[in-house]
Amino acid sequence: MSTSSHSPALLHHFDSVEQQKEASSLGMWLFLVTEIMFFGGMFTAYIVYRSLYPNAFVAASHTLDITMGAINTAVLICSSLSMALAVNAAQLGRRKSLVWFLILTILLGSVFLGIKAVEYHDKFVHHHVPGASFHFEGPEPQNAQLFFSIYFGATGLHALHMIIGIVLLAILAIRAQRGRFSSEYYTPIDMTGLYWHFVDIVWIFLFPLLYLLGGHLQGGGH
Amino acid sequence: MSGHAESRKVYYAIFGALLALTYLTVAVARIDLGRLNTIVALTIAVTKAVLVVLFFMHVRHSNRLTKLVVVGGFVWLALLIGLTMLDVTSRNWLTIPG
């Protein structure tokens, strides 16, 4: 308990810095629970349709590039590491390390988005984007289109969360550079870290569900 | 939120485990295990998620309330998926005339 109640970071309606930190943490975790349920609706749709149309889903999944998906998974895992190291640096009061790790996280997140953009472009070129110009050569094209609806819906929503995360990290990096954080006060870094790791976890589930369906039948069909 | 910092060595170890599990899940997917493929893939995904939650999100050192909140969130998602699938999977069990 090294901080007094006169810490500049203490907001007036809280009694102590500990209370404020506890509130921030619980608040962020509750928000992440809402995110679990938000993405959860999308996962539910995926599970329902996959159980109803297994063949179409396998065929559609084969049009995704496993290598790119795997690389992206690794990229996000690296970004989670850099984020954890950023929080660690903040905890230890190392301003320069903090800033560099935040920037590294932003870069890795951007790489992820770049690879996603390449994948989306590929889908567009092959007419796998659901809608008027959709065209699928494999079995059950209608049901395959459902796969792509969920693919774009889920990865699109995920990408949007990545973009928001990157913006938040950029703001934090600027503030960190200006010395706004210390080993006494680094709550925003910590909380944004939780958010970033959550977005990584969403991808940890999206990758096998979307990319690895019937992976042993690459290029073939049932 | 914990006061003490996790050691960086632990972070690197978890990082290594996550990469290894990613490699594993891709490798297993290329083998035909029938129904098991999905189970293995999901088991690996859950393991990765648990590692991220416990170590990167330091729930390992968090208080009981935080742990309850985390578990509660996933339990609730399981309810949504579970009861919905109860309907979807049992629709064809009984053919009702008319």
Added chain:
Amino acid sequence: MITEAPVDTGNYITSHYGIKSWLLTVDHKRIALLYLIAITFFFFLGGAFAVMIRLELLTPQGDLFQSETYNKLFTMHGIIMIFFFLVPSIPATLGNFLVPLMIGARDLAFPRLNLASWYIFIVGGCFSVFAAIFGGVDTGWTFYTPYSSTYSNTWVTVTAMGIFITGFSSILTGLNFIVTIHTMRAPGLSWFRLPLFIWSHYATSLIMILGTPVVAVTMLLVGLERMFRVPIFDPALGGDPVLFQHLFWFYSHPAVYIMILPAMGVVSELVAASTRKPVFGYKVVAFASIAIAVFGFLVWGHHMFVSGQSVYASLVFSFLSYAVAIPSAVKVFNWTATMHKGSNSYHTPMLYAFGFIGLFTIGGLTGLFVAALGVDVHVHDTYFVIAHFHYIMVGGAIMGYLGGLHFWWPKITGRLYPELPAKLSAFTIFVGFNLTFFPQFVLGYLGMPRRYHAYPEEFQVLNVMSTAGASILAFGYALPMLYFLWSLKWGKHASPNPWGAKGLEWLTTSPPPTENFKEMPVVTEPAYAYAPHKGVKVVDV
């Protein structure tokens, strides 16, 4: 300047002047008033649609509006009343105002998020008002696909986005309450010393957090399907409309508990204050609130018995729907037991509490009717269901809201409302309500379907009764508007505790200062620690 008010060193209303000090406030009490104004507007907007519905239903022919227009009327009525009035009503007004006061805190945990939640609410509301003005939505508030996602030619996407946005307002409110109640209770205020109003709002907040995101993503998917012809729910494109219903009702059933739990919390407070006794079985009532929130998530399929859902799933949902009625019933028993040997008084808030208990019981019991598979096959989509949920939403939730508004009006405004007009309004509302909705049970049982503007001749008498009741009800609702506004200028000034009630909010001035308490309270006694009378023992749980 000398006034007749008690010594007033400034309260939250007078502390700052100017529109900016209200629109940029982070004071939970001011934000509560901002919400009060907004939801009152939406109440009368939703009510206007109800008036048009009841006017059309005076005659068996569909002669006042075209069918397409009528579809828009009941849709807008439902959407506005549910998402923009009932869901926020008690939590965003009474909850926002009272939660910090009742737990002895200076504000909620996240005051700026609180203000953001109001603006988000307003933005979402604007989407709905836009849709209403420029042609309306005709899908029913339930947005069933594929009509909503493909075939309807009305402002579905705009409305869906409005609901999506407003959902975040609800989520932020719930998040704020949970964090506040966990981390900011006054010294000595353990969980089982909390007022039951707090327990109810805590349970409500759990539902807001866990359920709202699902309806949000569902509305998003409907919007995507509509705007980009992306197949998700349209069977012509391989989709499953029943999947939509699962995702929709996963939130929308618990949503009804969002609408009733806060009112139950209010009733607990009213009953305790009016009988000057602790609520009977305090712990049971507290746990019942949590049980309602949890069980409420397990029953959504009872809205889908006739939609193609599997019989087995329907059986499970039907069984669980009976289970969820139990904690609600327990609360009714406990309130009644509280009144036994209580020092009962019959001021307006207590009249509303009585109204709630009776009407909620009727509404709740008829819920058991529709929870039975066999009965529901016959009464699904009839006026029986409409009567059932209006008994709970209007006879229950709105009465709870009005009772709470009256009870805490002195605390919020520093003025007393006039008791005689208030009692008259309560009676008028009670009579008008029953005349409006009881005939609808009969109509539904006899087979009149909902969402139709034309009906067989033999149903006219009951429909005329219902419309007559509605006009009385409308008059009853208008009266409080008038005398509440009147009281702001001419009402008697209120003391800190005009009811002589227990609770931390009564320890501070009426209205409270911006920081809520001059001295932060320390709690040393259980909730409702009224002086024992007639052999009542107060036990600290």
